[in-house]
Amino acid sequence: MLTLLLLIIPLLAGGLVLVTKNNSAKQIALLAALIELATACVAFVQFKANASTQFGFSYAWIPSAGITFSAGIDGINLLLVMLTAFLVPLIILSTFRQLYKNASVFYALILFMQGALIGVFTATDAFLFYFFFEAALIPVYFLAAIWGGENRVKVTFKFFIYTIFGSLFMLVALVYLYSQTPGTHTAQITAFYQLGLGSYTQGLIFWAFFIAFAIKMPLFPFHTWQPDTYTESPTPATMLLSGIMLKMGVYGLIRFILPIVPIGLQTWGNAAIVLSVIGIIYGSIIAVQQRDMKRLVAYSSFAHVGLMAAGVFSKNINGLQGALIQMLAHGINVVGLFFVIEIIFSRTKTRNIEQLGGITQRAPYLTVYFMILMLGSVALPLTNGFVGEFLLLSGVYDYNKWLGAVAGITIILGAVYMLRMFQRAMFGSKSSFTEHISDLSFSEKMVLFPLAFMVFWIGLYPNSFLALTQPAVLNLLNSIHY
Amino acid sequence: MSFLVLIPLLPLLGFLINGIGFRRIPKNLVGIIGSAGPVAAFALSVYAFISFQAQGSAPIHVHLFDWITVGTLNIPFAFQIDQLSLLMLLIITGVGSLIHIYSVGYMHHDEGFGKFFAFLNLFLFFMLLLVMGSNFVIMFIGWEGVGLCSYLLIGFWNKNTNYNNAARKAFIMNRIGDLGYLLGIFLIIQQFGAVEYAVVFEKAATMAVDSPAIVAITMLLFVGAMGKSAQIPLYTWLPDAMAGPTPVSALIHAATMVTAGIYMVIRSNVFYSLAPDTLDLIAIVGLATALLGASIGLFQNDIKKVLAYSTVSQLGYMFLGLGVMAYSPSFFHVMTHAFFKALLFLGAGSVIHAMSDEQDIRKMGGLRHKLPVTFATFVVATIAISGIPPFSGFFSKDDILANVYQHSKIMWGLGVLGSVMTSFYMFRLLFLTFFGTFRGTKQQEHHLHESPLSMTLPLVVLAVLSAVGGFLNVPEALFGSMKLSGFMAPLYELAAKANPVAFAHQHLSHTQEYVLMGVSVGAALLAALGAYVVFVVKKSVPAADGQETGLQKLVYNKYYVDEAYDAIFVKSMRTASDLAYSFGEFMIDLVVNGTGKVVKNAAAKLRLLQNGATSFYVFMMVLGITVIMLWNFWIK
């Protein structure tokens, strides 16, 4: 029942915010998001570390077609639910210094988005999953296209069509799987696990899923929508996209590809993992020379998510656990980084690192938080990024040592581009843009502190998360039948 | 032994206090807080050392909590205290404390005083984790953590872009090594399913000599050591790292962090003893680094650069020692090197302090009168590093060389050549700085003064240690008892069991040892004499920049390695980046947008069918019907 609550709170609150006045929208939205977070925390605390689906519910939705409205939390989506619940209040809080036109619509869309994301992560019915998977796209599309930058219309349109194009392939796969279920059909995801399809079919379904998720994450070479969209979107939308939404893809890999088409993965996994690894290096290399901070982080995010995918495709416990914890870690880091960039941008009106410099002299707190998030992002031990990347790389290494070694180059390149950005922006002498930059305000600290706290919590004691997900992951791996 | 936790925790506490309150805490308090941690840690280390021996020298395992547990792999956050970590603890906290105290004076006028102590403390924390950790991953935490602190401290004066670049270079080069180390860990996990030293080594000891897995692991770990300990080809960051404040150079880039590679190899001696191939490589790399560093040191004019290349060279010696399985001698050298190199750096710092931040030895000279304490301690250190008895460097270096001689005479010869160069450039440095006449500006001369007590006291302490440190491990030939080697012997028991052949080497006869000592000491003395003739008697001063010729120019410019790296790696990476961004992205996007274009063009063509003519529409209908009929009645 907690899941239902988690699902409904943001949706109801979104509706409420929609009809409130613009100037009180953000407070109500924040309150709702905090209530959601509190609910999620209850779920987190009460969650029992076993492989079962908990706090679940199931209602007949389209009984004639065997489609149910059912959702629940298990070890695989727990962290993502937590991530969503944790990030959204921060994202809302991060906008407190900004004045958005039609604020009530803006915040309502964010809340709708949250509801849809929770729906994607918790759905136990395949069609419900798909329903939310696409529904999540609409609020963020409007967020990006209404409040975005100069080229927003063109860029977000491409993003929208591209990602929907991908998910339509998934729809084919889901519909097919559904039609293969015995008796009066059911769309329960777990029912798909038992189908035992032939290897040719599995190969096709694998690709259908892969394209859908690869575009969503995005993986090389399906990523060209991403940098533009991240750059053009308003920062809250970018945060939603990069912090949470791209995890839908990784989550899909774990939830669908691994257990449903293991033979397909067996056949095509090499190709997929090679693509992922290419993406890691490709994205990192490109990030090295970027000047626009947002674009740089966008490419870095692209590289990181490639590693997550590679970890999942390596089909071992390290890779999977690494992917799960890295999803959490990456969400925190990337949201933090985008927020820092937004802070700098709002004060200097530029995101070009060539035009920045010397910020640390006037804004030490900003520097410290930026550094913490950056270190998390470059996977320094004792920060959250390390735990994830360590496990992921070790998983990939187990799969194939050469791929592991190549993927590992990301930790070098990650340092190259992140330090470059950090140095150019924060160190050196002040520029005309940064001359009068001010340090963090209270509300900004309130956003960054929890993020930094999580960076260290996950880094210092990852077992508090890993232990919760482990049984479910082991169960998943054991249930894969070749 | 739960107090052991306090050893790393105290510096961390110092970091947190100074780090969070770096703007509010008054300077005096900052210094005290900053130094208290290391000093207390040192005291605890001494206590740990004593109680360790008291309880029979069995390794102590302190399990704090399970850090990462995934599947069957468990990575605990745990400490292992044995001979090796204890010695490292003593060096780190001991030298560290001295340098902290020194910094109170040295950095007093800096606006980032609090920040500086915070970073130094953080460094100690990570360094202590590195040596205390009971598994490879905890070591890796420290391994990367010290890299971070090194980055922060090299770029401490972050307004200067060159310094920042140097810091970044250090971090990235270290990261290259770290990747090797990380892959090594992965292989260890794959092979042994664990990362705890105790478990891993126990399993490794059962494996065959030169088994591919072990060779691969040792190679990969050594890559890590190359980065951290500045070996060819990853050494170029270390000279640049001199951009940091001098105490940093002393602590991090001379005494402690850069020796992490040696620590790691000794720690993993079970692996390395089983991989003679890797050892050969290590010896060669070490020797090459020793020679390269020394040769570059010959012509450097920046006081800290000379010391930096000297450090590179000395680290090379240590790896040379490791390569011939002279683990204890190498460690002995780590220890003595920590004393005299820290001393040299601190002395250099004192000089720089006095010279108003001038580092070019061509502009110094005759400082011995103005800086007597500094001078005296510097002399001790110079003699020690040059390997002249009875100072510490002699014992440790000779120990290594003796072992090398047994392994290969050519290597020994080259090693002696290196020590000749060492002696020459060190005395060159000494003479140019402290002898002759002052060559700087009037203003600098006016400001010349001996450093405050907080700076000179550590110098004196280190000078004493540099002088007598060698007696910890006096060879039998000189009627010693090899105390240190004896103390460290239990570390190799497992390795010796696994590969007894490797450990069963013969001892040199005393005569041979005397001859070897004589040769190296004589060579060092000759070199010193040479330097004396050139720089004191002839009073020659190195040429100004750009005036060098031929070989000298090549060496002075560090064989253009930096430039080569820049051209090969940095430039190509940038080009690749630009290319991928412009061309690659364009091509990929072309396919994506092209798909859209194709549809659009198809639409443009297809809509022409809709030409508005009724007759055509009817024709299409009839055509449709005809095709359907034909297909169904004839073709099917």
Next chain:
Amino acid sequence: MFSEATAAIPDVIQQVKIQHYIFLATALFVIGIVGVLTRRNAIVIFMSVELMLNSVNLLLITFSAYRSDPAGQVFVFFIMAVAAAEVAVGLAIIVMIYRNTRTIDVGFLNKLKF
């Protein structure tokens, strides 16, 4: 299947093979189609359509006769009635166009395209 006809059917009709009726109807139908395809005058086109309808009528009558089943003939009446209604509307449309454009050439009417 139509070989043995029932006694009630006049022999006159059955003297001609049913295939011939079918061919005739089809021929008429095709002529109608060709007319629609080739003519540009709206009225002529419409006449061709009527020809098609009448070929259908013929076909229906034939089958009806051979089967002695009145349904076919009933259908013919329906077709005739409906066709008449269609003619009314169709001619009205054509007249309307003629009023506006002074032509009933369908080729002239292609404002709407693409």
Next chain:
Amino acid sequence: MLPIVLLSVFGIVVLFLGFSKSKNILLPATLLFLLVTLIANFVDWNHQYLYFNDMLWGNNASMVFSGIVLLSAFFVVALTRGFEQEGEAAQPAEYYGIMLFSLVGAIMMISYENLIILFVGVEILSVSIYILTGSDKRNLRSNEAALKYFLMGAFATGIMLFGMALMYGATGSFVISDISEIIGTRAWNEQSQLLYAGLLMLLVGLLFKVSAAPFHFWTPDVYDGAPTIFTAYMSTIVKTAGFAALYRLLAGSLASLQDYWFATLATITVLTLLAGNVTAVYQTSFKRMLAYSSISHAGYLLIALTSLTAKSQSSILFYSLAYSLSTVSAFGVLILVSQQQASNNYDAFNGLAKKNPFLAFVLAVSMLSLAGIPLTAGFMGKLFVFTDAAQKGTIWLLVVAILASAIGIYYYFRVLIAAYFKEGDLATIRIAPFYKVVLIIVTTLTIVLGLFPDLVLQLV
């Protein structure tokens, strides 16, 4: 039977009302009549009925189909508030009357048991639509549309009749269930050639009505030329009735021959999907785009028809309803916008959201539904249709459909981009309260059905 009788009577009543001076009561009266008919439509609920000498047949499904048609008609009629303003030539009573009559045809198409009724139904509907299309007598575009539609429609009727005649020849009956019985006794490859030729031609005739490729060419021109309100009318009612008729034919009598006609129909499906979706991409006129969109939706419906599984009927039913609702609201917005801007182009919608957020929202829901994005009925419709195809095992058809809908998103969203993200000089549009209520109901229904499709599905 009752709705047919009622509608005929009401039609005549409306014509008579037209003679009275009080034209204001025409609209309410028509709506009332439609409402009454809608209720009357369901009197036989849960009974399977046969009327008129077994020529009309019906069950719950056909009643729901009729319900959809009547509901669509109700909404469209409700949007006809603009008749009075269209000039002195307007004869509202006649149009209302013709609409009511045409519905008789539609219902006959839905619930025929005898092919004669199908023919009569098709003609009643078609002839009515010819008139409505040409109703803007002075407008050359309207004239042209009417003539094209009429000539081609008559031609198609000819084809259809020929097909019926051949089938009659082969089976000796016009009755669906009899035909089915006769065909059912033999395997599909043992049937007579007459039957094959007949069924193919009959299909072609009906496919023309639902604008399947390559018999779709009339659609864009006719939709474009007809007065917008009648475009809305025909695109909803003709399509629903046409598909109900096709389903009845295929499921009722030709199901056992599925192996025979499947390839043909599948090919036509693919052609329709591509022709509709691809061509729509290049349009600048929103109205004309909707015409192509109507072709493409015929393609999706054809998927369900081609697959012909146990669930096909409910899929077609739901899809028709979803499509009708979205189309009504799309045209509803278009009518308002084009009245102000005197243009049907995408550009006319520029800046709609700023001054008219309500209309923009209605438009958005309608476009999302047409594009098949979740939260809307259109998505559920697509889902069911695709499920049918998967059930039948024609995955390739599914893939084509998916690609087609990806293209679809492009052109549906262009109008949203214009409405939401572009600057324009659209002033606030005054919306009559009743008009607004209709839009609200339609939009709400679209969303509600998108969330709870079972509300309709369980009726069948």
